[in-house]
Amino acid sequence: xxxxxxxxxxxxxxxxxxxKAPSTTAQASLYQQLRAHLAVLKLTDAAEHxxxxxxxxxxxxxxxxxxxxxLLGIEVAATEARRLASRLRFACLPTPATLEDFDYDAQxxxxxxxxxxxxxxxxxxxxxxxxxxxSPGVGKTHLAVGLARKAAETGYRTYVTTAADLAARCHxxxxxxxxxxxxxxxxxxxxxxxxxLGYLPLPAEGASALFQVIAQRYTxxxxxxxxxRPITSWGEVLGDTTVAAALLDRLLHRSVVLDIGGDSxxxxxxxxxxHTLRAAATHV
Ligand code: ADP
Ligand code: MG
Numbered sequence: 247x248x249x250x251x252x253x254x255x256x257x258x259x260x261x262x263x264x265x266k267a268p269s270t271t272a273q274a275s276l277y278q279q280l281r282a283h284l285a286v287l288k289l290t291d292a293a294e295h296x297x298x299x300x301x302x303x304x305x306x307x308x309x310x311x312x313x314x315x316x317l318l319g320i321e322v323a324a325t326e327a328r329r330l331a332s333r334l335r336f337a338c339l340p341t342p343a344t345l346e347d348f349d350y351d352a353q354x355x356x357x358x359x360x361x362x363x364x365x366x367x368x369x370x371x372x373x374x375x376x377x378x379x380x381s382p383g384v385g386k387t388h389l390a391v392g393l394a395r396k397a398a399e400t401g402y403r404t405y406v407t408t409a410a411d412l413a414a415r416c417h418x419x420x421x422x423x424x425x426x427x428x429x430x431x432x433x434x435x436x437x438x439x440x441x442x443l444g445y446l447p448l449p450a451e452g453a454s455a456l457f458q459v460i461a462q463r464y465t466x467x468x469x470x471x472x473x474x475r476p477i478t479s480w481g482e483v484l485g486d487t488t489v490a491a492a493l494l495d496r497l498l499h500r501s502v503v504l505d506i507g508g509d510s511x512x513x514x515x516x517x518x519x520x521h522t523l524r525a526a527a528t529h530v
Contacts, residue, residue: 383510413452
């Protein structure tokens with residue numbers, strides 16, 4: 247780091263009086279240089295908090311190490327928050343559901359220990375897939391979105407879509423000559439959630455796109471698939487028993503299957519409300 251030099255030893259006092267920069271000026275210039283360094287390095291949060299940290303350093307008598315740690319700690323926290331926000335934006339979570347607000351008492355078929363284990367993200371390290379099967383309203387999307395949120399929070403690149411959206415996007419990509427790019431896009435996330443397989447019939451081309459996505463992720467990255475149809479009817483869902491068998495082979499090779507029975511949570515709620523209304527009505 248260079249400091250401004252206003253005089254040299256050869257300058258005589260007769261031509262110009264020796265100028266000793268006041269320490270405050272020297273400090274101001276050092277401060278400006280430090281800010282400039284932070285700006286060049288794009289450490290904007292550290293730059294913004296520099297005055298406060300320097301004030302604190304003086305006021306609290308911080309060591310240089312402690313002051314530097316505080317300044318860079320601010321930058322690291324801000325960077326992590328930005329990265330998390332960007333991962334959550336990218337994930338396209340369709341609902342605010344979290345694992346914490348899943349009511350296990352209402353859904354005895356879901357083992358809280360299994361979800362707690364999945365929440366650690368260990369399955370992502372071994373590219374294990376998760377298949378959730380159950381009727382509408384039993385909490386499949388809730389759990390899948392909760393796991394996706396957890397994965398994004400842990401630091402994994404995550405993306406949530408539906409089988410119908412995936413098929414439609416691949417269809418457009420094929421028409422517009424972006425097939426390879428789109429396949430790379432679906433290969434990218436460490437966790438891909440494909441929700442609602444089986445609600446809408448997939449066209450043959452859609453089934454083949456889904457197969458390719460699952461096949462290229464196989465053994466490398468995890469996929470969560472949710473469906474309302476038992477795997478025995480996937481031949482129908484995908485319009486081709488051979489494609490269905492090949493897809494299931496890859497999906498289930500290393501997987502956790504959650505077979506969720508029970509009532510629809512939505513309808514439970516609805517029944518409870520109707521019951522309360524009816525009870526209220528009969529008491530009036
Ligand atoms: P599915 O995807 O199986 O059709 P959802 O996950 O969309 O069902 O659940 C329907 C609604 O009920 C959602 O609002 C979800 O948050 C809620 N829900 C379902 N099961 C539970 C549960 N066990 N605890 C809390 N909310 C639940
Ligand atoms: Mg759903």
